Amino acid sequence: MLKPEAVRDDIYQNQYLKGLHKSSKIVNYICVLFCFIPAVLVVLIYGIDIPWAAVATGWLSIASAIGVVWFVEPIGNFPIVGSAGTYINVVAGNTSNMRIPCAVMSQKAVGVEPGTPEGSLISTLGICTSVFVNIPILAVGAVLSSVIMSYLPQSVLDAFNYLLPALFGAVYVQFAMMKPKLIPISLTLGIGFCLMVKYGVFSFLGPAPTYVTTLAGTFGTIGFGLWMYKKGKV
């Protein structure tokens, strides 16, 4: 049986998170350094030069397209995954298409609320477990990639392109059914701003400011959700 709230909070904050904050910050910054390994190897072993001007241009393009997501994603996901989940989430990647569905479905299976110590612990367990499933599947795929690529007909390989849109559609519905009153606003904002970006309404912000859609969709829906909460409708 769950211990009283004060005891749970004390164990979670003072025993679990305290040490985790320190150690996870160190290991995550080591993970940042690990990201550079392939680039170092490519330069040292294959003698390939880095075209810094193209890197700067490419980086500015990607930053202007998705830079806002660097901040919005960890903030938006925090109430679901908590501190520990955030540490492992940012290193494991594949956040919205895998880690968050796994975290939320684990919470739902156990019947715990996000934002509580038990909710954060369960979501962290879910995220870590998804890493143990995800990496072996990718490793097997990587080992067999040449066989898979050469034996599977092109039509099957092309069909894989439809897996990600199906996944996002399915994940949306999975979560939307928990708070159906938020469906109209989240879709209206998403589609509305996506079309405005497409037709150049925000062209003064850069060539493809797709982050406007994410920003407006996320914070607009949060604002609407809070308004509904105040009115007691959600």
Next chain:
Amino acid sequence: MEMNLAQLNSPVMWLGCGLPVLFLLFLAGRMWKKTYKTSLEIGLEESQLKKAVKTSAITAIGPSVACLAGMFAVMAIMGGPVGFMRLSYVGNSMFELMAVQFASAAAGVQAGVDKMTENAFAASLLVMILGSIPWIIFGTFASDKMDRIQNGIVKKVGRTILPVISASALLGALGANNATYLTAIDKTTVSCLTGAGIMAVLCVIAEKKQIEWLRQWNLTLAIFPAMIITALL
């Protein structure tokens, strides 16, 4: 100069790209163990934890295969070891492909159409890395701060507001993601809508009939038929 991707399939390159992935497995294992122990300490039952683990493991299967498809796409442009590392560690297929497109264009190559040059490859690799580390740096830097802010909100307004904030943030972000497919009006639109439709039916059946296994498998069961239906159209 044209990039020879086959030369990247060397043991050193696989080892170098595999090391961070192994480190991630170690980190996840370490955190899993600590989290499991703390969960028992706060009073969660062992059976609940096993249920959470099982649910997550099953839920991860469908997205992992989608991730695998994304990995093949990245591998075709950036070679095996880089594709494997980027999809297993920090990245995701949508970001990686976008990074390759931007960086290759900056190096004068149209990714997936023209032959990859050494310059375009090196620029793509660096942009993938430099474009993804702000996620780690910000998330790591802000995690404890966000915890303090959240605790402040809970003290002031109460805990019941948190599920509303998290659901709104999640649906807002996913709505924006789906909008890209919904406004494309092509086969990705069909796939997105079919996945959503099948999922809705599965969720209703699972809730009405209280079918536990269907709740766990619904994501995997929704996306593959959606993919097949779209491909056949």
